[in-house]
Amino acid sequence: MNKVVLITGGSSGLGKAIGEFLxxxxxxxxxxxxxxDKIKDSVFPLLALDVRNPQSIQNAVSELISKEGRIDVLVNNAGVGITGPIEEMPLEEMKNNxxxxxxxxxxxxxxxxxxMRSQKSGLIINITSIAGYMGLPYRGIYSASKGALELITEALRMEVRSFGIKVTNIAPGDFATNIAAGRFHSPLLPGSAYEKAYGSILKTMDAHVDSGANPDDMGLAVxxxxxxxxxxxxxxxxxxxxxFSIILKRILPDRMYEKMLMNHYKL
Known part of the structure; x- marks a missing residue:
């Protein structure tokens, strides 16, 4: 029996690549x-869902169970980027992230x-980020949200193991997707104390995404x-x-690792 896989954010980027591979x-x-309805090129069905809306989530999951009778794999992929100085970040944007x-x-x-509990089986894969392993300058909110999901994965994994349900996560680095276009960028404020440093780092971050790896690699990993x-x-x-940057954080003294990041970002 072919397994039923649900991928959030499956209309573009990593979600689309994972779905096409599977x-x-x-x-x-x-x-x-x-x-x-606006997506015309998907090779697999798309359900209407907004992860910020619990009722929308319930409706989509119920629809899938009605169609297939089961859910074998959930890939929690939907996510958004956010950049900016924490001091100048609008609260509503931090909450949205x-x-x-x-x-x-x-x-x-x-x-x-x-x-999954009724099936006595299931697999949940949370897509986090290598950025979630470290507090990155001008990406602090994004790092925090992805790092928090890493810890939730660890906790939930132990809570549901006895039900036959498995939980894991994949932390991707930079991939050539449209995430930069969908990010919330705090505006570069003229005269801001962060104007020069943030402006420089913003260009670097977008360049990293543009030259990122092939999203098909994530499909293979999943x-x-x-x-x-x-x-x-x-x-x-x-x-x-x-x-390797994650390994370095484990073995280097905190201040040495911080200095390495600051040199990387030219701060």
Whole structure:
């Protein structure tokens, strides 16, 4: 029996790449989009869903269960970027980021768990970020939201293991997707104390995304995890230096690691 996979944010970027890869492997793939009627090029069905809206989540999950009778894999992929000095970041934008990157995925997991528990099986894969392992300058809110999802993954994994449900996460580095276009960028305020440093880092961050890896690599990573009998807790997908930066944080003194980041960002 082909497994049923639900991917949030499946209309573009990493979600679309993951869905297309799994569909080519004969999985029954469903993606989600806030406006699925506007998406004309999807090779798999898209359900209407906004991860910031609990009722929208319940409706989409109920629709999928009605169609397929089961949910074998949830890929919590929907997310948004956010940049800017923390001092100048609008509160509503910080809340929106956490609603999308943290609370939304939690509500998705809560929505599928009863079905997975009744099946006595299921796999949840949370897409986090290598940025979630460190507080990055001018990306602090994004780092915090993804880091929080990493910790929730660890906790939930232990809570649901006895039900036959597995939980893991994948932390990607920079990929060539449209995430930069969808980010909220705090405006460069003339005369701001952060104008020069933030403006320089903003250009660097967008350049990293533009020259990022092929999103198909994430499809392969998700596929490999689904094949495992007992997936690990954390997976990282990115360049050697991106993955090595996490190891360095574990072994270097705090101030030395901080200095390394500041040199990287020319601060």
């Amino acid at each position: 569909r080519a492997k004969d999985y029954k793939v469903y993606g989600t989009s806030r406006n699925p 956490f609603d999308t990157n943290f609370f939304g995925p939690i509500e998705m997991m809560k929505a599928v768990l009863p079905q 596929y490999a995890i689904i094949q495992k009998q007992d997936p690990g807790i954390h997976y990282k997908v990115g360049t050697f230096m991106q993955r």
